[in-house]
Amino acid sequence: MQSPAMITLYDFPTSLPNSCISPYVWRVRFALNIKGIKHQTVWLEFHELEKRMKELGIPPSEILADGTPRYTVPAIHDPSTNTLISDSLKIVQYLDRTYPETPRIIAPGTTVLNVTLDWAFRQNIFGLYPLLAPNVVAHMNPESSQKYQAILESRVKMSLQEFKSDEALQAKLWKDAEDALSIANSWFKTSDGEERLGPWIMGDNVSYSDLIVGSGVAWIATCSVEESEEWRKFETWNNGRWKGLWEKVKPYAQVY
Numbered sequence: 001m002q003s004p005a006m007i008t009l010y011d012f013p014t015s016l017p018n019s020c021i022s023p024y025v026w027r028v029r030f031a032l033n034i035k036g037i038k039h040q041t042v043w044l045e046f047h048e049l050e051k052r053m054k055e056l057g058i059p060p061s062e063i064l065a066d067g068t069p070r071y072t073v074p075a076i077h078d079p080s081t082n083t084l085i086s087d088s089l090k091i092v093q094y095l096d097r098t099y100p101e102t103p104r105i106i107a108p109g110t111t112v113l114n115v116t117l118d119w120a121f122r123q124n125i126f127g128l129y130p131l132l133a134p135n136v137v138a139h140m141n142p143e144s145s146q147k148y149q150a151i152l153e154s155r156v157k158m159s160l161q162e163f164k165s166d167e168a169l170q171a172k173l174w175k176d177a178e179d180a181l182s183i184a185n186s187w188f189k190t191s192d193g194e195e196r197l198g199p200w201i202m203g204d205n206v207s208y209s210d211l212i213v214g215s216g217v218a219w220i221a222t223c224s225v226e227e228s229e230e231w232r233k234f235e236t237w238n239n240g241r242w243k244g245l246w247e248k249v250k251p252y253a254q255v256y
Contacts, residue, residue, distance in 0.1 A: 005038075005078075005079040005080045006038050006039060006040055006079070007032065007037060007038065007039040007040075007076055007077065007078050007079075007080075008039065008040055008041075008042050008076060008077040008079075009025070009028060009029065009032065009039050009040070009041050009042070009074060009075075009076050010041075010042050010044055010053070010056075010058070010073050010074065010075040010076065010077075011025045011029075011041050011042075011043055011044070011073050011074065012043065012044055012045060012046040012049060012073055012144070013043040013045070013140075014136060014139040014140050015139040015140070016135070016136070016139045016222055016223070016225060017222065017225060017226075018222050018253065018255050019043070019255060020041075020222060020255060021136055021219060021222050021223050022073055022074070022219070023215040023216050023218065023219040024072075024073070024074055024088040024215065025073050025074040025088070026211075026214070026215035026218040026219065026253070027074070027088040027092065027208075027211040027212070027215045028074040028076065028088050028091050028092065029041075029074075029252075029253070029254075029255065030211050030214060030215065030218075030249060030252045030253070031091075031092045031095055031105050031211060032095070033252040033253070033254055034102075034103055034105065034206055034252050035095060035099060035102035035103055035105070036102060037095065037099060037102065039076075039256055040256055041255060041256060044073070045141065045143070045144050046140060046144035046147060046148060047143040047144045047146070047147040049071055049072055049073065050071040053071040053075060053086070054071065056077070056084070057084055058071070058075045058077075058084050058085075058086055059084065059085070059086055060086065061075075061086040061087045062087065071086070072086070073086070074086065074087075074088050074091060075091075076091055076094075078094075078098070080098075081098060083098075089111075089114070089115075089118075089208075092105050092106060092208060092211070093106060103205070103206070105206070105207060105208050105211065106207070106208045107202065107207055107208075110202075110207070110208070110209075113209075114208045114209060114212065117209055117212055117213075118212050120184075121184060121212055121213060121216055122216075123180070124180040124181055124183055124184040125177075125180070125181065125184070125216045125219075125220075127173060127176050127177040127180050128173075128177045128220060128234075129152075129155065130152060130155060130156050130163065130173060131170060131173055131174065131177070131230070132219075132220065132223035132224055132230070133148070133151075133152040133223070134152070134160060134163070134164060135223055135224065135225070135230075136148060136223055137149045137152065137160065174233070178237055181237055181238060181242065182237075182238060185237075185238040185241055188241065200248075201213065210245075210248070210249065211249075213245055214245055214246070214248070214249035215249075217242050217243075217245050217246040217249070218246065218249065218253060220234055220242070221246050
């Protein structure tokens with residue numbers, strides 16, 4: 001098969017290192033890099049995502065229960081097949097199907113297991129969202145920052161300034177997040193405490209399960225910024241498991 005034309009990956013920018021912070025975009029970026037598929041990133045401002053994606057003809061990522069289409073990144077355009085597609089799982093399924101000569105990411109018969117892992121890991125990791133989001137707010141352009149801040153404030157039910165001033169609440173959220181990730185940590189061990197991992201979650205080869213967990217850790221690393229106080233706190237949890245997983249996927253984190 002001929003080398004594919006340059007795929008465009010759509011993301012939204014920040015001024016943080018690597019710019020990308022979305023765990024769902026990280027999954028697709030990891031997959032493209034693991035597969036060695038040439039791609040470029042086109043940055044769409046966060047506050048304009050729906051407008052710009054409609055203009056580009058990108059389909060919605062999902063249809064909400066009330067019938068409202070939801071437009072968000074990641075999305076790709078593959079000129080080799082003239083395909084526009086959004087939603088991280090759908091994109092990786094497409095890449096596996098369209099470029100079978102590249103390393104397969106989703107093992108046959110594992111889609112339901114991956115969806116379950118995705119849901120479970122999200123419950124355990126996204127307690128960190130209100131602790132990391134203020135740093136994202138501070139690293140966006142004014143209009144995107146305002147929209148992102150409004151989402152954060154709706155989640156925490158107080159103003160950003162009130163939240164940042166509430167040290168007791170932040171301490172509780174850090175403790176809750178550490179406890180939640182300790183539950184996730186137990187998935188990687190047998191009942192008698194032995195490690196059940198191979199080099200990767202499903203054995204010798206990287207899989208979508210690794211992208212689910214790795215993208216969550218990438219989200220923490222990029223939102224908090226490595227070497228920050230927040231990252232130094234996080235990297236010690238569960239005997240360094242999450243830092244170790246980040247180091248495994250980091251070679252595939254190049255942003256093009």
